[in-house]
Amino acid sequence: MGHMGRPGLSAAQKADLWERWKQGQSLREIGRALGKHAGSIHGVVSGNGGLTPAVRLRSRWALTLADREEISRGLASARSIRRIATTLGRAPSTISREIHRHGGTQAYRAAEADAQAWEHARRPKTCRLATHPALQKIVAGKLTLDWSPAQIAEWLKREFLDQATMRVSHETIYRSLFIQARGVLKKELVRHLRSRRMMRRSKRASTAGQPRGQIVDGLSIRHRPADVADRAIPGHWEGDLIAGARNTHIATLVERHSRFTMLVKVPGKDTISVVTALSTHVRHLPSVLRRSLTWDRGMELAEHKRLTVDTNVQVYFCDLYRSRFLGHNDSRI
Numbered sequence: 001m002g003h004m005g006r007p008g009l010s011a012a013q014k015a016d017l018w019e020r021w022k023q024g025q026s027l028r029e030i031g032r033a034l035g036k037h038a039g040s041i042h043g044v045v046s047g048n049g050g051l052t053p054a055v056r057l058r059s060r061w062a063l064t065l066a067d068r069e070e071i072s073r074g075l076a077s078a079r080s081i082r083r084i085a086t087t088l089g090r091a092p093s094t095i096s097r098e099i100h101r102h103g104g105t106q107a108y109r110a111a112e113a114d115a116q117a118w119e120h121a122r123r124p125k126t127c128r129l130a131t132h133p134a135l136q137k138i139v140a141g142k143l144t145l146d147w148s149p150a151q152i153a154e155w156l157k158r159e160f161l162d163q164a165t166m167r168v169s170h171e172t173i174y175r176s177l178f179i180q181a182r183g184v185l186k187k188e189l190v191r192h193l194r195s196r197r198m199m200r201r202s203k204r205a206s207t208a209g210q211p212r213g214q215i216v217d218g219l220s221i222r223h224r225p226a227d228v229a230d231r232a233i234p235g236h237w238e239g240d241l242i243a244g245a246r247n248t249h250i251a252t253l254v255e256r257h258s259r260f261t262m263l264v265k266v267p268g269k270d271t272i273s274v275v276t277a278l279s280t281h282v283r284h285l286p287s288v289l290r291r292s293l294t295w296d297r298g299m300e301l302a303e304h305k306r307l308t309v310d311t312n313v314q315v316y317f318c319d320l321y322r323s324r325f326l327g328h329n330d331s332r333i
Contacts, residue, residue, distance in 0.1 A: 009036070009044065018052045021045060024202040028270060037268045039247040049178025050199030063090075063098060063117070068110035071095060075105050128168050129176050129184045135166055136184060139173060143189045149173035174200070215297055218304060218317040228292055231256045235291035237313075239278070241269060241300050251278060255289070271302040279310040292316060 009017070013034055020030045027045070031038040058064070063071075067088055074084035081099070085092040099105060102113035129136045135156075142152045149170035160166035176184040178199050190198055228236045234257040242250045251264040251274060266277040282290060292314045295301050304315040 009034070009040070014044065017041060017044060021050070022052055022202050037247070037273075038270055039268055043247075046199055049175065049180075050197075050201060051175060051178060058118075058121075062121070063094075063114075065110065065114045068098070068114050071098065072108060072110040075099070075108055127172060127176055127184055128165070129172065132165060135168060138166075139168065140185055140189060143173075143177075143185070143192045146192050146194075148194060149177075215299070215302060215304065215317055218297070219315065221294060221316050221318050224292065224294070224316050228256070228294075233291070234258060235289045237293045239293050239295045239301075241266070241274060241298060243269065249274075253278075253281075253293075269300050271300050274300040275303045275307050279307055282307075282311040282313060287312070294318070 013036075017030055017034060020033060025033075027038040027041045030036075031041045034041070067090075070088055071084055074087070081095050082092045085095045088095070098113070099108050102108055102116060129139060138156075139152055142155070143149075147155075152173060153168060153170040156167045173185070177187075177190050177193070180187050227233050234255060236256045238254045238256060240252050242252060244250065247268070249266045249269050251266050253262040253264065254260070262281065264277050264281045267273045290311055290313050293307075294316045295304075295318070297317050301307070301315065301317075304317075307313065308315055
């Protein structure tokens, strides 16, 4: 498995993240709990297809950090390999290989050796679909016909009754779709899933109480004063949010009368980040230039009421059909 997570998330935070994800918490809720942006949480979760990584466990036969500390102390006190092995109840050959594998008698360090052994112990099991091109082709073909992974798995059992290598579980198919790092099934095949999901979600996940896709108490563009439409009076603005690479975002503010444009850097696309950045920027304008703001129906301005309270700027929203078909910065808004 590839490297999971982004800089700034410790192992404990990642464990907490996945536990909250299994409980059905949203990306925003997890980000708030961990003090991270929701986009960072999405990067971790989507990288593994929403599937909780298996907890790695040491083999009961493997040397522990305490064992390696004993080896290090034994070398420091010039004890023989056989004597160290007797103390640990291990074969001398095991201790000898351990020492030579991690720098020799002069350079051996317990913590470093333990960390290297833990990293080198990664042996991800190759997916059956990756090793059987014929099986991979069949599965991809059935997905294209809108068969569900469960239907494909059952069909393979009946079709290849005596060929175990030509059978695969529905869970393996889901994992191969959601975890693109496997490089087995193309991402385009995900759209043939009936759920249309791009990654696994907890059965306890719910969007109840979340105002998704709607702006609560937003004034329609049809309620704007007539003087806004004719562009005769300055102080009326059009706004939009532009997304860049690496989860970067910039809000644009265009004054309708002069077409003067301001760019506002925002730390994220969530409504708290966008509204806070806009409020801070707009408050520096003279009061005569703070009349109204027209915005697309993007959820980044869900907290439009707070923006109005902070800046005394009335916010209007495009009608839904305009938002979809005219474009964010259409001159007709």
